[in-house]
Amino acid sequence: MTEHLAATLPGLAPEAALAALRAAAAPYDAPCREVPGGLAVEIWGGEVRLALTGGAPALAVFAPDMRILFVLQDALGSVFEAAGCAPVWDRVDEGALAPGLALMRVVSVRQVSPGFRRVRLAGPEAARFGAQGLHFRLLLPPAGQPPEWPRIDAKGRTRWPEGAAALHRPVYTVRALDGAAGWIEFDIFVHEGGGATEWSAGVQAGAEVGVMGPGGGWVPAAGHVTLIGDETALPAIARILSLLPAGVQGSAHVAVAAEDLPDLPRPDGMALHRVEGRCALVPALEAVEVPAVDRFVWFAAEKRLAEAARKVLRARGLGKSEMMAAGYWAAEGEV
Ligand SMILES: Cc1cc2nc3c(=O)[nH]c(=O)nc-3n(C[C@H](O)[C@H](O)[C@H](O)COP(=O)(O)OP(=O)(O)OC[C@H]3O[C@@H](n4cnc5c(N)ncnc54)[C@H](O)[C@@H]3O)c2cc1C
Known part of the structure; x- marks a missing residue:
C-alpha cells in the first residue's frame, strides 16, 4: 500500500x-x-x-x-x-475535486435498440473505470447552468453543490470501454420521467459530465454463476458475461423486450434466457437449479423485487458470500 x-x-x-x-x-x-x-x-x-x-x-x-x-x-x-x-x-486537499470524480465529455448518444440509448464519454481517466467496480455515479448539472462539481472541504469531507446547483446523480454500469483510446460507454434504459432519459435526448456532443467511481461490485467468482435481472441490470449482465472465464457454467435470465436483447457474447457453458415481464423474475429465481457448492447467484432489479429475491436466496440456503440481490431503482407505484 x-x-x-x-x-x-x-x-x-x-x-x-x-x-x-x-x-x-x-x-x-x-x-x-x-x-x-x-x-x-x-x-x-x-x-x-x-x-x-x-x-x-x-x-x-x-x-x-x-x-x-x-x-x-x-x-x-x-x-x-x-x-x-x-x-x-495531517493533510487535506482542500478545493480538489471529490475523490473518484472524473470530468468527461459526451462523444455520442445513439439509440441501440428501441429501449436503450448508448452514451459514449471521453476523458483521460477512462481506463480506471475498467477495474475494481462495474458501476459509477453519473453527475448531471441542472439544465442550462454551468456545472458546479463536488469538492473536498477544509475538513477533508466532500461538499456537494446544493439548491439550484444540485446535481442529478443516477448510477450506471460501464458497458464497454477502451482505456487506451480514453472512452467509456453506458446504456440508458429509456423510461418515462427519467432525468437521465431526458438528458440523453437533448445533450450535445462536447457537454461536460461528472463520472464518479468505479464501485459496486465486480464479476462473481465461482464455477457456477446465475445472473437474473430486469432492463436496468441488462448492461451489468452483458458486461459480466463478457468478463466471465471460459469454463464457467450457469445461466442468465433477463426481463426485457425481445428486441432489446441481443445474443450476448458469453462462455459456452452460460445459457441466456429472456423472461417475460419483471414479475416473472422472482419465480425464475425460485425455479433455477444451482449446485450445492462453488456457486454464485446475482440478482438486480426493482427494489421490492430485490427484497423478495433476498428472502428466496436465504430460504434456498445460500450464504452471504454466494449471493447478491440489489435494488437498482425504486418504482413509485406497481412494479
Ligand atoms: C449499481 C447500479 C447499476 C445500474 N446500472 C444501470 C444501467 O446500466 N442502465 C440503466 O438504465 N439503469 C441502471 N441502473 C438504474 C438507474 O440508476 C435507475 O433507473 C435511475 O433511477 C435512473 O435515473 P433516471 O434519471 O433515469 O430516473 P430518476 O430521475 O432517478 O427517476 C425518475 C422516475 O423514474 C422512475 N424510474 C427509475 N428507474 C426506472 C426504470 N428502470 N423503469 C421505470 N421507471 C423508473 C422512478 O421511480 C422515478 O419515478 C443502475 C442502478 C444501480 C444501483
Missing part, C-alpha cells in the same frame, strides 16, 4: 472511538483485528488503524491509491463527526 494519511481525534474517549470504528466496519463485513494498543480494519483494499495509547486516539490510514485514500478520509470524517469529534488530519 503506497498512500498514507494520519489524524488525531481530540476530545474523543478511547472506548467511543473504538465503538464508532467497529460499528462503521460492520455493514461492510470489513475484517477487524485487535493490534497492540488498538484496532486495525481492512477495507476497500486499504487499512485503517486506530491507536488508543498515548494522548488523543489517533488514526493511520493506508490505501492502494489516492482515490481510495481520500474516499476513506471522507468516510472516516463522517463516522467520527457522528461520534462528536472532527478528525484533525
Whole structure:
C-alpha cells in the first residue's frame, strides 16, 4: 500500500472511538483485528488503524491509491463527526475535486435498440473505470447552468453543490470501454420521467459530465454463476458475461423486450434466457437449479423485487458470500 494519511481525534474517549470504528466496519463485513494498543480494519483494499495509547486516539490510514485514500478520509470524517469529534488530519486537499470524480465529455448518444440509448464519454481517466467496480455515479448539472462539481472541504469531507446547483446523480454500469483510446460507454434504459432519459435526448456532443467511481461490485467468482435481472441490470449482465472465464457454467435470465436483447457474447457453458415481464423474475429465481457448492447467484432489479429475491436466496440456503440481490431503482407505484 503506497498512500498514507494520519489524524488525531481530540476530545474523543478511547472506548467511543473504538465503538464508532467497529460499528462503521460492520455493514461492510470489513475484517477487524485487535493490534497492540488498538484496532486495525481492512477495507476497500486499504487499512485503517486506530491507536488508543498515548494522548488523543489517533488514526493511520493506508490505501492502494489516492482515490481510495481520500474516499476513506471522507468516510472516516463522517463516522467520527457522528461520534462528536472532527478528525484533525495531517493533510487535506482542500478545493480538489471529490475523490473518484472524473470530468468527461459526451462523444455520442445513439439509440441501440428501441429501449436503450448508448452514451459514449471521453476523458483521460477512462481506463480506471475498467477495474475494481462495474458501476459509477453519473453527475448531471441542472439544465442550462454551468456545472458546479463536488469538492473536498477544509475538513477533508466532500461538499456537494446544493439548491439550484444540485446535481442529478443516477448510477450506471460501464458497458464497454477502451482505456487506451480514453472512452467509456453506458446504456440508458429509456423510461418515462427519467432525468437521465431526458438528458440523453437533448445533450450535445462536447457537454461536460461528472463520472464518479468505479464501485459496486465486480464479476462473481465461482464455477457456477446465475445472473437474473430486469432492463436496468441488462448492461451489468452483458458486461459480466463478457468478463466471465471460459469454463464457467450457469445461466442468465433477463426481463426485457425481445428486441432489446441481443445474443450476448458469453462462455459456452452460460445459457441466456429472456423472461417475460419483471414479475416473472422472482419465480425464475425460485425455479433455477444451482449446485450445492462453488456457486454464485446475482440478482438486480426493482427494489421490492430485490427484497423478495433476498428472502428466496436465504430460504434456498445460500450464504452471504454466494449471493447478491440489489435494488437498482425504486418504482413509485406497481412494479
Ligand atoms: C449499481 C447500479 C447499476 C445500474 N446500472 C444501470 C444501467 O446500466 N442502465 C440503466 O438504465 N439503469 C441502471 N441502473 C438504474 C438507474 O440508476 C435507475 O433507473 C435511475 O433511477 C435512473 O435515473 P433516471 O434519471 O433515469 O430516473 P430518476 O430521475 O432517478 O427517476 C425518475 C422516475 O423514474 C422512475 N424510474 C427509475 N428507474 C426506472 C426504470 N428502470 N423503469 C421505470 N421507471 C423508473 C422512478 O421511480 C422515478 O419515478 C443502475 C442502478 C444501480 C444501483
